[in-house]
Amino acid sequence: MKLKDVMTTHVRGISADESVRNAAEAMSQMQVGSLPVFRDGKPIGIITDRDIVVRCVAAGLDCSQTPCRQAMTGELITLPETTDIEAAASAMEERQIRRLLVTGENYDIVGIVSVGDIAANSGSQKVCAELIERMSVPAEPVRFEAVQ
Structure with a gap:
């Protein structure tokens, strides 16, 4: 099975100069977790719901004033639509990413x-579970002691 068989088409993106708030509103309306970020019609990154939380909200930035280019992930990973889903899964696992263009x-x-698209279309619950497990390598969390 190829990426073209499992991908979501008609992807809407957002301008690098648009606010993070506008990106969050668009994600909410479309019920998606990411948007490609464009400058002059070319993709330059991707902004995810996690990017918004970690790089904008948690950093204390004003989401209405912060441009997407400041919160996005700049390393854009793309694969051709003719790529086998197994190869795509390996690329995602290697880079620890959950979405690619x-x-x-x-x-x-x-x-x-x-x-999730790849796992749901793998044809096997076992393969699906293994893929999600491989993609879910936990980061070592920062531990805080309770202040009394």
């Missing part, structure tokens, strides 16, 4: 695929 013949963005 899918490109067409002209290297334009034609879709987005998540680890």
Whole structure:
């Protein structure tokens, strides 16, 4: 099975200069967890719900005034739509990412695929569980002692 068989098409993006708040509102309306970020019609990054929380909200920034380019993940991972889902899963696992953009013949963005899309279409509950387990390598959390 190829990425083109499991990806979400008609991906809406957001301008790098748009506010993080606008990105969050768009994600909420579309019920998605990420948006590609564009500058001059070209993708330059991706902003995720986690990016918004960690890089904007937790940092104390004003989401209405902070541009997406400041909170986005700049390393954009793309794969061609003809990539096998197994190869895509390996690439996602290697980079510890949960979403990637899918490109067409002209290297334009034609879709987005998540680890959930791949897992749900793997055809096997065992493969699905293994994929999610491999993608869920926990980070060592910072522990705080309770103040009394």
